[in-house]
Amino acid sequence: MPFIKRLFSWALSGPRVWFWLFFVVFIFLLLVYKSLVPVTDNPQDYVLPDNKSSADAPRAPRLASNQTAEEVDQAELSADESDAEARFTIIDPLQQIETVKAPIPAIEYVIKSGDTLGRIFSRLGLSRESMYAVLEADQEYLVLEPLIPKDKFTFKIDEKGELLQITRRLDVSKSVSYVRHGRGGFTYEEQIKPIRYTQTVIHSKITSSFYLSAKKIGLSDANILMIHDVLQGRVNFRKDLRVDDTFDVVVKKGSIDGIRVGETQLEALQITVKGQTYRAFFHSDGRFYDQDGNSLTPALLRWPTKQEYRISSSFNANRLHPITGHPAPHNGVDLATPSGTEVLATGDGIVTRVANHKYAGKYVVVNYTGPYGSRFLHLNKVLVKQGQQVKRGQVIALSGNTGRTTGAHLHYELHVRGRPVNPMTAQIPTTQSVPQSQRQEYDANVQQWIEMMTSKAAEKPYNI
Secondary structure, three states: OHHHHHHHHHHOOOOHHHHHHHHHHHHHHHHHHHHHOOOOOOHHHOOOOOOOOOOOOOOOOOOOOOOOHHHHHHHHHHHHHHHHHHHHOOOOHHHHOOOOOOOOOOEEEEOOOOOOHHHHHHHOOOOHHHHHHHHHHHOOOOOOOOOOOOOEEEEEEOOOOOEEEEEEEEEOOEEEEEEEOOOOOEEEEEEEOOOEEEEEEEEEEOOOOHHHHHHHOOOOHHHHHHHHHHHOOOOOOOOOOOOOOEEEEEEEEEEEOOEEEEEEEEEEEEEEEOOEEEEEEEOOOOOEEOOOOEEOOOOOOOOOOOOOOOEEEOOEOOOEOOOOOOEOOEOOEEEOOOOOOEEEOOOOEEEEEEEEEOOOEEEEEEEEOOOEEEEEEEEEEEOOOOOOEEOOOOEEEEEEOOOOOOOOEEEEEEEEOOEEEOOOOOOOOOOOEOOHHHHHHHHHHHHHHHHHHHOOOOOEEEEO
């Protein structure tokens, strides 16, 4: 026993204690390992640990009785290639999303001083060919020019940068567009909002001249000229009128969502001179009549020339382009006039435009008394200026061959309320009184307007 005690004391003394400690730990770990890992005689059952499940682990090759070792190796290689292909095939989820092309936003352009269509198209990167195609379509409408500062144009283009549509906003009620069709040309379209009209009576007195007194209450130059025209021969506005003479007018104003639209339209008027009252009333045919239905509006000429020339191309609002098949109306008549033929104003009015167009050539626009107006295209020389008053039968230009033409001729248009009509067949002011079939409508309006002008009637709103 003393020997065993000395041996134990020697074994656990000094650094020998660490040896025994490591030995005990080793024996313990060995026992744990044997209890966890089953013993097998097949070395192929030993596989390295992997983060896959047992179902995904590589299978040990099995040599069947009817297979050679080479066949087993080839089958194993094919299986490995399939597993590798499955492991490394990555599906991009973005490829499963359908591609959606965002629409190209429209370009809003505000006209600046000095702008031209050519400069605008160049600035926006649009081709001159597209501009010429638009101007060709505009020849029958003449709505793109003149360019007025602060006016708005809208351009729509495709993904190739080609023009699809150009739109000009004329006012809050009306916009016009030229839309490209399949053949590369452009078709005219209108977008019009309904206008709410308000009828108002204005009572006033002469304070100095009739012109200044009328301007003071808000009448336009066109309204004042119309009053002069319908009462000429009855009232001498320079000699007969005196201070404190009274006059009353009924006017019609349009608005959209509270925004004023268009010019003030004269509906009825009365003026008292030297104790005598003179009245004039607007009728639905665009002319003015007196209380008894007799015409006060000067008549229009049927022909814009002193003699009747051959019509080389007739009015056709439904004409189709011979190549594209799209609408290409002819909004006037072409008269086979030799170059230099005198062109006449077909009524009393004001020259509202004198301009030059790539396709229409030199042209003049005249607005007549009432809802009438004319256009004269392809002129050689213009003899009037914008803003000038003209009389029926006055020579205003010489016909020519300017713009795009196949020969010298005069293109003449007649418009009623801004719409082109056939000038050879349209009803123009030639009758002397309101037709009997329309007298009931006319008399009812006259009675209402007289009551408004002789009383202190307030505004009366109504919709058309």
